[in-house]
Amino acid sequence: MALSLTVNGDHLASTADPTTPLVDILREELHLTGAKPVCREGFCGACMVLIDGTPRPSCLTPAALADGCEIRTVEGLATQGQLNRIQAALDTSDAVQCGMCFPGMVVSLTHLLATTPDAVREDIRAALTGNICRCTGYERIIDATLLALATK
């Protein structure tokens, strides 16, 4: 039975096995390669997407439980060609890193800005607990997030 997915506003069908990790459908079927299957264990956060508005590692989300959900990947965060606040702040602060961990960080921080508008440095660090950067580039990302929070 086909699964019904809503990805970045588009209604799509998939015939993937129900236990197929969502990240594999996003990448292999829909060619949305922003989410990266790095650890496949929920540790690294490189595959993070928003499912019904909440960050979830798409490597641990089976297709069957994404059925009917609103999924937003890093490719769908900008609206009408306009970067969202965290994307713009990361760009302005020259904090953009390689594409391995970064899409997942942008997803997690997009959620933080939406849900914790008064976040402080420690809140940002806590929100990024599940996003591992192997280049240790966290501090500039945190500074950029503080800038985004200050930009109303």
Place this chain on the structure above:
Amino acid sequence: MIPGPQMRNAPVETRNATTSIHVAPSLASALDALAEYGAAGAAFAGGTWIMRSPVRHEPLRAHYVAIGRIPELGSIRIGPNAVEIGAAVTHAALAAALSDLPEFNVLVAAAARSANPAIREMATIGGNLATSDFAAADCVPALLCLDAEVEISSRDGCERMKLERFLEIRSTLAPGRLVTQIIVPRGEHKTAHARLPLRKAGDYPVAIVSLSISVDGTGRVRTARIAVGSVEPVARRWERLDAALIGRPLDPAHAARVAAELAGEFAGRDSVDAPAWYRVSVLPGLVRRAVAAALGA
């Protein structure tokens, strides 16, 4: 540079092409499906353990029954004598629901500090208890020290048992049975949860000490329930330490000294992240931290 996980870009190939997931709309539907699938089926709660089966080179079951959308399994009832926690309550929801009840500090800390924020939104309390091979589960020692009971349901009815008993039999539970609720008695206790991950957050704990202690009017320990997790393959109570603390003033340094004398009863488990001896050697320090936290220090 932080040691990172091994890249697993390619889909892991040990998936079973015929695996099904029944998203149960009700408890009755879930129990019916589990009974019909028998040994070929299993419950699927948060999925944070099952979805990693291929990484562990373990085959998936042929059938799963997703229980996360069953209303009664996602609820928490706070009563005057006990808290009843549905098995599909997530760590994040549990921590939020009990955050204003100091007697449950141990459980809030266990639920709020495990793994990372996204995993805490998925992983469930029932899954934490039912996953026999997960030695580092935070909520297991926390619930042991709180003297929790587990409700197990099947199409034929339900039964309750102490968590300690459940941990003994969980790997041999007959097919068709499902953990549906965790019942935690309330009381005037000081509780705390001390864990040692290799990084400050986001890692499995090397060792865990959970405790629940009541003191008399002079500050001496009246009752004590201390549990240790992640050191051995299954979390368990540290009853000799309980007994050694009762009747003595509650003091972090004293508790740590006694713990050092008694820690030899733990065998420890070797794994890639920490050797057995290290897990045992950090226990006195964790006991000291837990007692200090319970005292509010």
